Amino acid sequence: MKLLEEKILKYGNVPTEDVLKVDYFLNHQVDTVLMQEIGKEFAEHFKYKNITKVATIESSGIAPALMTAIALGVELIILKKQSDKVLSEDILQVKTKSFTKNTYYDLTLSKKYISTDDNVLIIDDFLANGAAASSACKLIEMAGGTVAGIGIVIEKSFQPGRELLDNLGFDVYSLARISKLSPEKIEFLEELHIC
Numbered sequence: 001m002k003l004l005e006e007k008i009l010k011y012g013n014v015p016t017e018d019v020l021k022v023d024y025f026l027n028h029q030v031d032t033v034l035m036q037e038i039g040k041e042f043a044e045h046f047k048y049k050n051i052t053k054v055a056t057i058e059s060s061g062i063a064p065a066l067m068t069a070i071a072l073g074v075e076l077i078i079l080k081k082q083s084d085k086v087l088s089e090d091i092l093q094v095k096t097k098s099f100t101k102n103t104y105y106d107l108t109l110s111k112k113y114i115s116t117d118d119n120v121l122i123i124d125d126f127l128a129n130g131a132a133a134s135s136a137c138k139l140i141e142m143a144g145g146t147v148a149g150i151g152i153v154i155e156k157s158f159q160p161g162r163e164l165l166d167n168l169g170f171d172v173y174s175l176a177r178i179s180k181l182s183p184e185k186i187e188f189l190e191e192l193h194i195c
């Protein structure tokens with residue numbers, strides 16, 4: 001997505017070789033016009049998938065996921081990160097490792113928000129190692145829903161997340177795919193246009 005790539009090049013900064021800070025428009029201050037365009041783009045891409053709900057992981061996935069849910073006219077589910085296991089029959093949890101922060105949390109969903117009729121689109125801000133997205137898929141499936149697709153705002157293609165999700169058979173669509181990251185230069189994967 002051209003507009004997103006331009007924002008990344010203009011406002012992104014790279015404190016270390018594999019981390020991109022986008023606080024200016026996504027993680028701290030939110031560019032609402034950009035979020036609206038992101039929502040429309042995901043909605044357009046997944047329009048034939050009969051999406052019944054959008055799900056995201058707190059907290060930075062919420063802005064693009066909400067705009068996508070609005071564009072699709074469906075509800076948004078926010079998967080919570082709990083630090084403790086909850087013992088309740090209504091609650092599903094998947095232990096997840098944050099590789100970036102080297103911590104664990106229990107990704108949590110209340111069963112009542114997903115039924116067997118649901119085709120769920122998962123939206124997240126970053127795809128790095130894929131732990132968060134694959135846990136989100138697992139939770140939706142444990143609840144009986146179908147994962148219809150995964151929309152990622154920024155994919156770091158040089159990290160293993162994309163390959164992991166592809167190998168699990170999910171339909172992944174990333175709006176910006178970064179092939180190389182360094183304090184001097186940010187490079188994107190070329191889009192392949194097949195005629």
Ligand code: G4P
Nearest residue numbers: 019020058059060098099100126127128129130131132161
């Ligand atoms: P994963 O999300 O692919 O599983 O990878 P990882 O465990 O490494 O990511 C942990 C957190 O770090 C996630 O946010 C993820 O969005 C974020 N992250 C990963 N790489 C980058 C990066 O290059 N830049 C930025 N800004 N964030 C990155 P989180 O802990 O869930 O936090 P939040 O959603 O509450 O912000």
